Amino acid sequence: MTGVSDVSVSLLPRHPWTAFCVRRSARLVLSLGVVLTASFAMIRLVPGDPVRAALGVDAPPALVAARRHQLGLDQPFLAQYRHYLGGLLHGDMGASLITGTPVAELVRTRLPATLDIALPAFLVTLAVALPCGLVAAVHTRDGRRPRAELAFTAVTAGLASVPDFVLAAGLSALLAVGLELLPVAGTAGAESFVLPVLALSLAPTAVLARVVRVEALKVLAEDYMRTARGKRLSPARRYLRHAAPNMATAALTVAGSLLPAMIAGTVLVEKVFAWPGIGSAMAQSVVAQDYPVVQAMVLILGTTVLLAGLLVDGLLALLDPRSAIREM
Amino acid sequence: MSVPTRSRRSLPSSPLAWVAATMLASLVLLALAGPLVWGAAADRPDPSAVLQGPSAAHPFGTDNLGRDLLARVLTAARPSLLLALSATLLGAAGGVVLGASTAVVGPRTRRWLATLINLLLAFPALLVALFLAVVLGAGAGGALFALAVASVPGFARLAQTLAAGVSGTDYLAAARVLGLRRHRLLRRHVLPNIAEPLLLSTTMAAGTALVALAGLSFLGLGVQPPAYDWGQLLNQGLDRVYAQPLPALAPGLAILYAALTFQLLGEVLAGSAARRAHAPQSPPTAPLPATLPAPLPVPDGPAGDDHVLQDHVLQVEDLTIELPTPAGVIRPVRGVSLSLRAGEIVGLVGESGSGKSLTALALAGLLPEHARVGRRTHRLLGADLTAMTRKERHHHLATGLAVIFQNPASALNPSLRIATQLTEAIRTHRGASRTEAAAQAEAALRRVALPPSLLRSRPHQLSGGQRQRVMIASGLMVRPALIIADEPTTALDVTVQRQITELLSDVRRDTSAAVLFISHDVALVAGLCERVLVMYAGTVVESLPADRLATATRHPYTRALVESVPDLTADRDRPLRTVEGGPPDPLAPAAGCPFQPRCPHRRHRCAEDVPALTDLDPGHRVACWYPLPAPAKATAS
Numbered sequence: 001m002t003g004v005s006d007v008s009v010s011l012l013p014r015h016p017w018t019a020f021c022v023r024r025s026a027r028l029v030l031s032l033g034v035v036l037t038a039s040f041a042m043i044r045l046v047p048g049d050p051v052r053a054a055l056g057v058d059a060p061p062a063l064v065a066a067r068r069h070q071l072g073l074d075q076p077f078l079a080q081y082r083h084y085l086g087g088l089l090h091g092d093m094g095a096s097l098i099t100g101t102p103v104a105e106l107v108r109t110r111l112p113a114t115l116d117i118a119l120p121a122f123l124v125t126l127a128v129a130l131p132c133g134l135v136a137a138v139h140t141r142d143g144r145r146p147r148a149e150l151a152f153t154a155v156t157a158g159l160a161s162v163p164d165f166v167l168a169a170g171l172s173a174l175l176a177v178g179l180e181l182l183p184v185a186g187t188a189g190a191e192s193f194v195l196p197v198l199a200l201s202l203a204p205t206a207v208l209a210r211v212v213r214v215e216a217l218k219v220l221a222e223d224y225m226r227t228a229r230g231k232r233l234s235p236a237r238r239y240l241r242h243a244a245p246n247m248a249t250a251a252l253t254v255a256g257s258l259l260p261a262m263i264a265g266t267v268l269v270e271k272v273f274a275w276p277g278i279g280s281a282m283a284q285s286v287v288a289q290d291y292p293v294v295q296a297m298v299l300i301l302g303t304t305v306l307l308a309g310l311l312v313d314g315l316l317a318l319l320d321p322r323s324a325i326r327e328m
Numbered sequence: 329m330s331v332p333t334r335s336r337r338s339l340p341s342s343p344l345a346w347v348a349a350t351m352l353a354s355l356v357l358l359a360l361a362g363p364l365v366w367g368a369a370a371d372r373p374d375p376s377a378v379l380q381g382p383s384a385a386h387p388f389g390t391d392n393l394g395r396d397l398l399a400r401v402l403t404a405a406r407p408s409l410l411l412a413l414s415a416t417l418l419g420a421a422g423g424v425v426l427g428a429s430t431a432v433v434g435p436r437t438r439r440w441l442a443t444l445i446n447l448l449l450a451f452p453a454l455l456v457a458l459f460l461a462v463v464l465g466a467g468a469g470g471a472l473f474a475l476a477v478a479s480v481p482g483f484a485r486l487a488q489t490l491a492a493g494v495s496g497t498d499y500l501a502a503a504r505v506l507g508l509r510r511h512r513l514l515r516r517h518v519l520p521n522i523a524e525p526l527l528l529s530t531t532m533a534a535g536t537a538l539v540a541l542a543g544l545s546f547l548g549l550g551v552q553p554p555a556y557d558w559g560q561l562l563n564q565g566l567d568r569v570y571a572q573p574l575p576a577l578a579p580g581l582a583i584l585y586a587a588l589t590f591q592l593l594g595e596v597l598a599g600s601a602a603r604r605a606h607a608p609q610s611p612p613t614a615p616l617p618a619t620l621p622a623p624l625p626v627p628d629g630p631a632g633d634d635h636v637l638q639d640h641v642l643q644v645e646d647l648t649i650e651l652p653t654p655a656g657v658i659r660p661v662r663g664v665s666l667s668l669r670a671g672e673i674v675g676l677v678g679e680s681g682s683g684k685s686l687t688a689l690a691l692a693g694l695l696p697e698h699a700r701v702g703r704r705t706h707r708l709l710g711a712d713l714t715a716m717t718r719k720e721r722h723h724h725l726a727t728g729l730a731v732i733f734q735n736p737a738s739a740l741n742p743s744l745r746i747a748t749q750l751t752e753a754i755r756t757h758r759g760a761s762r763t764e765a766a767a768q769a770e771a772a773l774r775r776v777a778l779p780p781s782l783l784r785s786r787p788h789q790l791s792g793g794q795r796q797r798v799m800i801a802s803g804l805m806v807r808p809a810l811i812i813a814d815e816p817t818t819a820l821d822v823t824v825q826r827q828i829t830e831l832l833s834d835v836r837r838d839t840s841a842a843v844l845f846i847s848h849d850v851a852l853v854a855g856l857c858e859r860v861l862v863m864y865a866g867t868v869v870e871s872l873p874a875d876r877l878a879t880a881t882r883h884p885y886t887r888a889l890v891e892s893v894p895d896l897t898a899d900r901d902r903p904l905r906t907v908e909g910g911p912p913d914p915l916a917p918a919a920g921c922p923f924q925p926r927c928p929h930r931r932h933r934c935a936e937d938v939p940a941l942t943d944l945d946p947g948h949r950v951a952c953w954y955p956l957p958a959p960a961k962a963t964a965s
Contacts, residue, residue: 031450045463161591163539166580173573223738231753232726245743264452268543287548298459
């Protein structure tokens with residue numbers, strides 16, 4: 001990210017790794033600030049009275065006033081912000097307007113469920129797309145098998161355009177209801193994970209496989225692959241040991257850029273499968289206008305996206321120190 | 329290496345373009361005509377047919393008020409597409425203004441804008457849209473605006489990148505000098521130059537927006553009843569998915585169809601843009617054979633000629649290579665014969681395109697797979713490679729010869745440690761254990777005057793000269809009988825060149841490996857080698873002892889090549905001598921002697937018959953009908 005680094009370039013330490021960590025942390029703090037402020041401002045930006053909207057026109061004025069006080073909406077703006085940040089530090093995220101349950105409790109029960117499908121979905125994406133892209137590249141290099149290349153491109157383009165929630169609905173109708181093979185909803189046993197993970201990972205897998213193929217074609221044309229051929233190494237060693245590491249950076253960069261959309265996709269996919277995660281909690285509370293819950297879910301999802309980005313950047317820096325550190 | 333690379337294209341434009349255009353036309357037609365044709369049916373409740381499954385009257389069934397679902401899905405095309413397009417155009421307009429303005433504002437503002445764009449880009453558009461839709465309240469307008477805002481950062485980043493490319497150009501500098509105002513700079517000079525990539529992105533973004541808007545409606549944040557779009561219909565239908573899958577899924581299929589349309593459209597646009605960008609260099613390509621080509625037929629020749637030279641490390645006769653290229657099949661190597669004794673160092677010189685590097689690759693069995701190779705004899709260490717199975721040949725080549733390539737920076741794998749790259753060949757082919765291999769790798773590094781501590785390094789930590797030493801060490805690991813060095817010093821600077829050639833010379837002396845040294849540098853070859861083969865247009869035109877190169881060459885091409893080498897005594901007031909003319913067109917080789925069109929001494933016969941390589945003196949062969957006269961007195965020292 002050139003913006004931040006340029007602004008503070010004179011303050012940076014000399015050592016590349018320290019500089020990398022400082023820049024990356026500065027970026028994370030800045031982004032976290034955006035998430036915190038946005039989630040705080042959300043309730044205050046809603047036109048009209050959010051408490052009245054949530055509780056309905058018939059709610060007694062005393063209850064509305066009590067909830068407004070509970071949320072701190074009757075205090076000055078800056079005091080509210082201080083209070084909000086202080087509460088977060090102590091794990092206090094307010095309470096649901098509708099049920100009165102502490103939101104922190106909701107997050108504690110729901111976040112693991114979301115991670116249970118988001119993480120496997122990401123791993124499945126990597127585990128399927130990397131070999132598929134590499135195999136496709138090996139078979140279509142030097143312009144060989146143009147029909148296979150066309151088929152690969154067409155199929156991945158088609159799969160990449162399938163929206164996750166439409167796929168989720170289709171899968172539940174076809175596999176779960178129609179053929180009664182897999183559970184339609186809920187978290188009963190390992191089988192119930194199959195459809196949500198599939199729905200989340202299909203399109204990203206297709207996108208990543210395409211990118212991997214193009215990257216692999218570049219790597220296969222490199223001189224060092226000819227050197228490996230000259231050593232008469234086995235195909236497995238040539239492709240896995242010599243080609244694959246040189247594609248890892250590009251593949252992980254693209255995979256990392258797909259991750260935020262996958263995390264956001266949990267909102268819709270969880271709704272389809274009635275998956276008890278952050279996403280379905282958000283979907284429910286959005287409709288019910290339960291703003292404290294929405295606020296917390298925005299905060300959690302936003303932070304998850306940022307931490308995932310941090311993780312990917314850290315991995316990239318480890319894999320390819322030169323480019324990652326230089327290009328920050 | 330001068331193998332012509334085939335230009336690549338991802339998709340043929342015509343069939344896919346037609347499919348995409350047809351799908352787009354159907355969507356446009358549906359958006360225009362849908363509400364007119366099916367609008368009435370879509371809103372007509374039928375209390376007697378509530379929540380029905382598919383039937384003849386209602387192919388997709390009916391909803392909870394008995395309205396026909398097919399009609400509702402078809403009618404919903406207009407709001408769904410209109411909302412998506414409006415959100416995309418709004419977001420694109422905002423993003424382009426924000427991003428393109430970075431090209432015309434001052435550097436400080438530009439940095440802050442870039443920081444802002446980057447910050448916003450960290451968050452997925454759907455999450456931003458969801459957040460904004462909550463703030464703005466449920467409804468089509470709120471969802472539209474939310475999605476437009478959410479897509480601003482993506483467009484801004486694209487426009488920023490594109491505009492940065494434009495802002496460095498001369499005409500923008502000129503426009504600035506002319507004192508054009510900012511908005512005019514933006515409108516007249518920046519935007520037109522970034523229009524095409526933006527069109528492509530807008531198409532892709534329209535698909536994304538359509539899906540995201542459907543998602544918002546699906547969550548209940550978008551279009552509100554009694555109005556409806558595809559997302560809302562899917563939301564209503566999902567409750568019935570257990571009972572009747574088809575009525576629930578019909579709106580999903582519509583979303584899928586539209587998303588696919590935009591994706592294909594983007595694909596076609598991207599393909600045509602890429603083709604236009606490469607158009608000048610890449611004529612339409614002929615498909616390469618899908619299967620491996622058959623070897624070239626063995627050239628005609630007296631069978632008795634095929635004698636085995638027992639003391640020779642390498643013996644190749646009548647090597648011919650054919651390569652299919654987009655413009656037709658070329659024969660970059662035609663009937664090359666060469667042989668090397670153990671410990672001999674032989675130079676192979678010629679200008680680029682003469683076929684010397686391809687010859688080297690053919691000797692090592694490393695030609696691209698679509699190349700066709702023919703040779704009468706190919707013996708390595710006396711063993712006939714043409715008679716071996718693929719596996720035997722691989723093993724024999726892997727242990728018998730080593731190739732050192734031109735550019736050590738790219739010939740070493742950047743991700744693997746030197747130790748791995750040195751040891752893997754003997755671990756694979758000689759069955760060496762890890763410790764044996766490591767010990768040998770240390771010895772090999774010492775042999776090329778590098779510290780064994782480099783084993784832990786990766787190539788990027790080494791200098792160019794060190795990398796080439798590593799390549800030589802890697803070649804030495806298998807204790808090859810033949811080292812093929814293909815322009816090993818061309819990519820290095822002059823002082824390092826000398827060290828590398830000296831190292832090769834030492835290695836040859838110590839290990840008695842034969843060295844085939846390929847170079848375009850006549851002076852270098854003359855100083856290093858014992859014998860020199862001169863290649864021109866895929867054939868060997870002269871073969872002579874290296875000490876004759878300076879004074880006793882007999883072929884006009886070799887003479888011209890030698891005379892074109894400047895030395896310190898050259899008169900700097902006179903232009904450098906060059907070989908007149910250019911190398912022949914590989915697609916249309918001239919008749920007769922290949923050098924004849926450029927030859928100052930050509931006569932009638934040269935254009936008719938190809939001269940064969942014939943002995944003039946012992947160890948000196950020339951392919952020329954009229955060899956230059958030998959010098960009057962022997963000047964060779």
